Amino acid sequence: MDFLATLVNHSPALIIAVPLLGAFLTPLIGKINGKVRNVFVILVVACTSFLIALLAYNVFTNGALSADAVTNNIQTYVFGAKDIGTPAVRIAFEVDAMNAFMALIAAILPLAAVVYSWAFMKDETGQDKYYTLILLMTAGMLGMMLTGDMFNFFVFLEITSIATAALIAFRIDQKYSVQAAFKYIVISSIGALFVLFAVALFYGQYNALNMAVIGDSIKYTMLDKIALVLLIASLALKTGIAPMHMWLPEAYGRAPSSVTVVIIGTTLGSLYAMFRMIFTVYGKHIWDLGKTMALQLPQLLGILLVALAILTIILGVFMALKQSDLKKMIGFAAVAEIGYMLLAVGSAIATISLNESGVTVMTSAGQMALKGGIFHVLNDALDVGLLFLVAGAVYFAAKETSLNKLGGLARNMKYTTVFFLIGLFAVSGLPPLNGFASKLMIYESTYAINPILSIAAILCSILLLATFVKVFHSVFLGPKIPKFSNVKEVPKSMLIGMAIIAVIIIFIGLFPNLIVENIVKPASEALMNYGLYLGGI
Amino acid sequence: MMSKRNIVGIFFFLVIALLFVIAALTTHEFGHPEKSVIPDMDDHIIDNTQTETGANNAVTSVVFDYRGFDTLGEATVLFTAVAGVILLFRRLKK
């Protein structure tokens, strides 16, 4: 058990270091043999997922594996020394329940992606670099989700965006993918540079880079307000929230499907960072200073986020209706799904107010909305990821993604059809799958806050279901098309990749309370109790 | 010849410009970082770089020791860019 405790103690560093080392070794191992390299990459990602599972278990149980590493459900790791010292000079990772929750998402998606890639990428050139970049993306995404240092966050943001842009342009012979990659890198480097400017503003005022230290010493100066605006704008840009959503469906649609699954994780990493900035770094603004200010920051921020969210949902759903390309259509559905998360969290922020005894609290509806929003982050990653993998399987088998030309694939591709049905029901929120569980929480809580929001959300969800049913009909049902009569079921590795996600979707759909009670509730409490995070350093 | 898109663009541009100008006005006086906060972290590094890291050069001690993990990330960024560029200019057929 001693070894296990040591492993858990060092797991925050190893979670980043193992995929990085794997990425550096991949070009060397690729020299030996393609199969050896694939096995190696899958092993590296599986190792990482295992470490994440250990870390998350330790954090959620408050130290069941290594009690001395965890206090108040927060595990810290300082690089280069035993502790961070009185001025926090060193980089520290601070993993609380919310970080662990996000890391769990990042544990599932790359694993499915690399297993799926084995057959999906079989005939492509440049596989060494492809796997290297996938591992780098995984490492960067995990770094974004675990780090407790502002500048370190910027570095990982850039690692993910460069790796992502290169992979979006993987099919360089198709002009649209090159274009989508260029758009993506322009947008994301502007976003990242604004984040860096905000970091510099913090540094100039507080002479600190650690999130907890900044959050502890933050005042309500003009520069803090500017930094908040820049952070929210740039992270919204990177998350694909309307009106800055145009890059997202293109990037999702033009990248190879196995890459898209990981890009979903990176997008959600940016979303997580936005929540972390609002709830923790600006926690004092939202909870303590809010009661003394004439202009109520939480309400203002909440209403702004809700407005953006509604716009995102409506734009996403209506643009999805118009699409004639399968992958772009799922991309717009992904935009709408991000809107649902933002809607829930935004309305939760808007409910923060003074109660009778003069303490700032979030109402119970707001707390439920926050839980629903966080739960939906997990569900969206799984549902949209599964749909993209299915779309990739369709492309792999039929070499076509246009909805007008596809048809009648269900006869030859039985398993893929089943997976698409699972993804369809999950993403449009039908029972008994996971999307229903989280969307129900969002509907209930937003109905208590403002019925109009809830009704708009439900209507858009129904429209989304209608769109997907139409797609299902035109791709998988319908008359047999002679061009696709020889289509075969996709190879086993791709089916396994899809099955990994589908099994988790069904599990969460069957036991939603298990997940909500054990994982989602601690995560939402970690966001609400910013004091614990600030006290972790 | 002002299209609607241009007007919206100019509006957002002006808003962002205002942000940066206000930031430039309200940042502490140039050359006097101690006017906003006492630079604890940097003074700690300057005073202890020789005893804690053994290096005379405080910048190198920050880059490779105090914030060594950032440098790993930075090296990774360069590695990523090289991998990406080679991937983009690869031969498409085997």
Add this chain to the structure above:
Amino acid sequence: MSEMSKIVKTISNIAFPLVLIFGLYVIAHGHLTPGGGFQGGAVVASACAMILVAYGSVWTMKKIKEKHLSLFESVGAIGFIGLAFLGLLFGLVFFKNFLLGEGLIFSEIGQGLSNINTAGVLPLMNFAVGLKVIAGLFAIILVMAYATNKLKGGEN
């Protein structure tokens, strides 16, 4: 890029070793003077870029392929992260400066400009990063120059 005239070639032949030495000096003295792995690596990479400009990308591509440079870069990166892992092994913390004060190489504490035998793993990390930056930047320049050469129809 096609090759340039004899004058340019001769001058760059003379300048190349000088720039190379200066770059290596900057890398080796990273913990004592301004500079370090990145800066020195960029200097050496610019020397390589000068050769590339003088002799043309086709000639350079015949001498060294980008996959070899990519391998060198991997080695540098593995060296860097390997030093961090050694810190975990010997110093019990990832990125621990485990050589400092242990009596092996680079173990002394800096007392001024003269002593290069200081700063623990920092000089080693400088070398690893330097190798990585030389190979990485040169690979980027070489690949892009070769690709644009092909784009123009290979006028070489």
Add this chain to the structure above:
Amino acid sequence: MIYNIPYFAVAALILIGLYAVVFKRNLIKIVIGITLIESGVNLFLITLGFRENSVAPIHTAGTTEKTLMSLPVPQALTLTSIVIGVAVLALMLSLVIHIYRHYGTLDVRKIKEVDE
């Protein structure tokens, strides 16, 4: 306000870069705009760390003597940010080369015309 002139240079650099990204039609100019924004942010970091009458943060005469030194952390951050900028620039330029290969032009309007 006269003391803040370096910060106005920062704001000017960032805004010129942003202007190029938002309003220019040539892809190379957009790329130049991004590098301008990046230079502005780097300049901001460096100016934040400057102390009047200070020397570079390198100990040249043993541990005992003390002189006023400028802040080392912003310099390290800028170093990191410059390398990241180089990486982004390399990738963007290779994407521009590919766009030129596909379309034969770098003008955004002409690229849109070809797409339709």
